[in-house]
Amino acid sequence: MIRFLQFTFLCNRAPSSRRDGITLLITVVLLSAILAVALGAFQIIYGQFLLSGEMQNSFDAFYAADQGIERGLALDRDGTPHCTSPCTLTGTSAVLPSGACYEYIVNKSGGSTTIQIFGRHTCTLGRRLVLRALQVSY
Numbered sequence: 001m002i003r004f005l006q007f008t009f010l011c012n013r014a015p016s017s018r019r020d021g022i023t024l025l026i027t028v029v030l031l032s033a034i035l036a037v038a039l040g041a042f043q044i045i046y047g048q049f050l051l052s053g054e055m056q057n058s059f060d061a062f063y064a065a066d067q068g069i070e071r072g073l074a075l076d077r078d079g080t081p082h083c084t085s086p087c088t089l090t091g092t093s094a095v096l097p098s099g100a101c102y103e104y105i106v107n108k109s110g111g112s113t114t115i116q117i118f119g120r121h122t123c124t125l126g127r128r129l130v131l132r133a134l135q136v137s138y
Helices: 003-012 024-079
Strands: 087-092 101-109 112-120 131-137
Touching: 024 101, 024 112, 024 131
Parallel strands: none
Antiparallel strands: 087 101, 101 112, 112 131
């Protein structure tokens, strides 16, 4: 039976020519080109996806810094940080509703005041920490 199958397959085979395998070669080349285009598109889309996440983190950090500046100016206007010139106050905020927080440094010397705020998009230290800083001097 095995000899019959071998004979049948060997006898039905077309004669060998120089064009054997060209279809396979063209298929492999075309699939490689399609794969290269797909990987390039994926890389662009993934990069844009990461960038959009970084933008949201940047907005959160900036809004935290802005909130810190507003709070610092209001407290200084009310005279809450009882600080006589020259002095330096530092501290951190509570966690804001967005999950962001800020650190502040208030410097008073002479008649000038400088408030520096460092907004962070998250209060925990991580690999992708985004900081935005604002400074007011008057």
